[in-house]
Amino acid sequence: MKARRATIARQTAETDIRVTVDLDGEGVFKADTGVGFFDHMLHQIARHGLIDLDVAAVGDLHIDDHHTVEDVGICLGQALREAVGDKRGLVRYGHAYVPLDEALSRVVVDLSGRPGLFFDAQFTRDKIGTFDVELVREFFQGLASAGALTLHMDAIKGANAHHVAETLFKAFGRALRMAVSADERAGQAMPSTKGSL
Secondary structure, X not given: OOOOEEEEEEEOOXXXXXXXXXXXXXXXXXXXXXXXXXXXXXXXXXXXXXXXXXXXXXXXOOOOOHHHHHHHHHHHHHXXXXXXXXXXXXXXXXXXXXXXOXXXXXXXXXXXXXXXXXXXXXXXXXXXXXXXXXXXXHHHHHHXXXXXXXXXXEEXXXXXXXXXXXXXXXXHHHHHHHHOOEOOXXXXXXXXXXXXX
């Protein structure tokens, strides 16, 4: 199998971001986005997805974290889309339930080529430290759109906002890990009756 690695660089008036992903990594993570809680969440994707992830981001944090978080999502989505290639021989679908104490989340991903985020999560507070919880959805919206993924994310239960967010990121990593895995029975078949994804 060829290397499944991609680097995406994106520069706007609001952010300057570079993301490198290796789908066949070991969960090695390096990030400096300037948003501490967000770095912690990105680490969950890398560790539980067993992908190597390197993120460098400079954004207009003097305004707020929104542009940085959203644009990292866009770049990661683009990198994932490039790294999976034509998707031949992949499982295509992935799902995971992840608990963290009282919190439980479910994530289902389809490397469908049809972008869509279906997100249902309630948070008991507006911020985790200085991190605005609405940015969890914004990150995954950017990722799903740019990565052409169909992504269902449900926080089933949870009272602690940190725990709820973390279960969503961990479950996404686990679901992604399954979806991008080689399907040993399928060989190099396209995982679609359409013949392309």
